[in-house]
Amino acid sequence: MFDFLKQYYPVFVEGTAQTIIISIIGILIGILLGLIFVMMRLSKVRVFSYIARVYIAIVRGTPAMIQVMLIYYTLSKVLEVPQIQFLGSGLDRVIPGSIALGINSGAYTAEIFRSGIISIPNGQTEAGLSLGLSDRTTMFSIILPQAVRNILPALGNEFISLVKESSVLFYIGVQEVTAQALGVGGTLYDFVPPLIVAALIYFVLTFILSQLMQLLEKKMGRKYLQSN
Numbered sequence: 001m002f003d004f005l006k007q008y009y010p011v012f013v014e015g016t017a018q019t020i021i022i023s024i025i026g027i028l029i030g031i032l033l034g035l036i037f038v039m040m041r042l043s044k045v046r047v048f049s050y051i052a053r054v055y056i057a058i059v060r061g062t063p064a065m066i067q068v069m070l071i072y073y074t075l076s077k078v079l080e081v082p083q084i085q086f087l088g089s090g091l092d093r094v095i096p097g098s099i100a101l102g103i104n105s106g107a108y109t110a111e112i113f114r115s116g117i118i119s120i121p122n123g124q125t126e127a128g129l130s131l132g133l134s135d136r137t138t139m140f141s142i143i144l145p146q147a148v149r150n151i152l153p154a155l156g157n158e159f160i161s162l163v164k165e166s167s168v169l170f171y172i173g174v175q176e177v178t179a180q181a182l183g184v185g186g187t188l189y190d191f192v193p194p195l196i197v198a199a200l201i202y203f204v205l206t207f208i209l210s211q212l213m214q215l216l217e218k219k220m221g222r223k224y225l226q227s228n
Contacts (some may be wrong), residue, residue, distance in 0.1 A: 059104055
């Protein structure tokens, strides 16, 4: 059933590498945007708060596939990205696709950060301010580290979801795992075995990521107990 792997395994290796790279880029962009928009969302400046609310509502209320296609077609008109081949895909497709994943993840990450921040007692903020710390220093030195420890499981779930959602990039021609599986299936006139292989690859990637997040959670938990 899986004899085709002898010939096509390099294709799946290439697709897996592509998926890992675009997922890492998407996660990094998502964390950055999440931090920016959660600060805007909690800002006392109404304009900033309103912009953050609109961004989060739009991204969470529309399909990831449409977001990917809109960003790809918009950026292709505005920016001239060189069509350099990278693991079987042009950078003109990989870069917009990775950005789209990050923008999508940023909205969910912002809400995860917000839930963690508001879970910290107000007394922590008051204590920081009473010591003469600025609002920004109090947030980034006292509140946010505690919030991150509380939201690690939710962040891990978001990162796992992003890895799986990277499959929508095959709609714009990014040769990640799903696209490679469909290409092999078209060559073999049998899509089931290649898609099973793709599913197993996604399972392995998400399982490894979940284990890493659990290790990080335990490590941060031990540090917190030692500090107390």
